[in-house]
Amino acid sequence: MNDGTRLLKLQETDLELQRLRLELSKLPELVQLARLRKRLSLAREEMLKVKGERKDVETDLADLAEEEAYYRKQVDGVQAKAARLTDYREVQDLEIELSNLAKALDKVAFDQRDRNEKLERVLAREQQGIAAIERLEGSVKSCAVRAREVATDIQERIAEAEQARTKLHGELNEDLAHAYEEAARAFNGLGVEALRDDVPTLCRTKLMESSLNEVTRGDAITTCPYCHRILVVHEEDDAS
Known part of the structure; x- marks a missing residue:
């Protein structure tokens, strides 16, 4: 085989490789697999956001628990101090302080209810997301098996053409x-x-x-x- 024939054969092989790769990329099973993988990737990204929201809410609840404990400790201290006082004005001041502490505890309780409700919603979304990811992972695996089966013949032909191309190209001078x-x-x-x-x-x-x-x-x-x-x-x- 002379160089002219090699060049023509090399071009023919490259065109065949291009055709086979295009055929492979357009296989319905591979197209479906790509779509499923994209959906799985998006579902995992969304799950990261949901987990981030859950951690934020849990952090808020932990902070509110500390705040509640602080105010209750203040209440206990004021009540103990009030029991020892006899002066009316001092007792009245402590009652005002207790009223303010009660308002603060009410606000903490309101915020806790709000965060707990939010946590319930986030946990529900997280469970739904986990289930969706598991379903998508199963679909990806089964679709990958089908795609591998239908693509095997084309991939073998691509491998043969690539081997032939390497040989032809290597026989040409630089x-x-x-x-x-x-x-x-x-x-x-x-x-x-x-x-x-x-x-x-x-x-x-x-x-x-x-x-x-x-x-x-x-x-x-x-x-x-x-x-x-x-x-x-x-x-x-x-x-x-």
């Missing part, structure tokens, strides 16, 4: 391999064409006699004077 990669990028994978009589196979622009004589007298691999792709003038095998 300059020609680089020229091929540059042409493939410039022409969206169609950077090599062959000369059929006096017409290149891709740009389909008939060569003038002078141009035809020039390319046929030159190297087996040249550049198309019209589209500037790599032009394989002689692609027949040298060895076989």
Whole structure:
């Protein structure tokens, strides 16, 4: 196999790889798997938010419990002090202090009820989220099994094509391999064409006699004077 044939075969292999990878990416089972994985990722992100909310509420409740304990300790101290007093004005002042402490405890109790109700809602969301994540994880696993089964044939063909590409590419010299990669990028994978009589196979622009004589007298691999792709003038095998 000469270099011209290798270039054409390499391009054919690359196009086949592109087609197979596109076919693989569009398999319904893989599309469904991608959707399920995205939903699972979003569900896990939401669960992190819910757990964060729960921790915030639990922190609030712990702070309120400390606040309640503080006010109750104050109440006990004021009541003990009131029992020892005989002066009316001092007793009256302590009663006012006890009234203020009672209001503070009422506010703490109100906040505690509010946080407990919020905690119940958050815990319910957390349980629902856990159940949803478990269902999605099960769906992802079963869908992955189905996707693997239907994709096996395509993946095997991709592996074979990749192996063939590596061999073909490795048989080209460094300059020609680089020229091929540059042409493939410039022409969206169609950077090599062959000369059929006096017409290149891709740009389909008939060569003038002078141009035809020039390319046929030159190297087996040249550049198309019209589209500037790599032009394989002689692609027949040298060895076989």
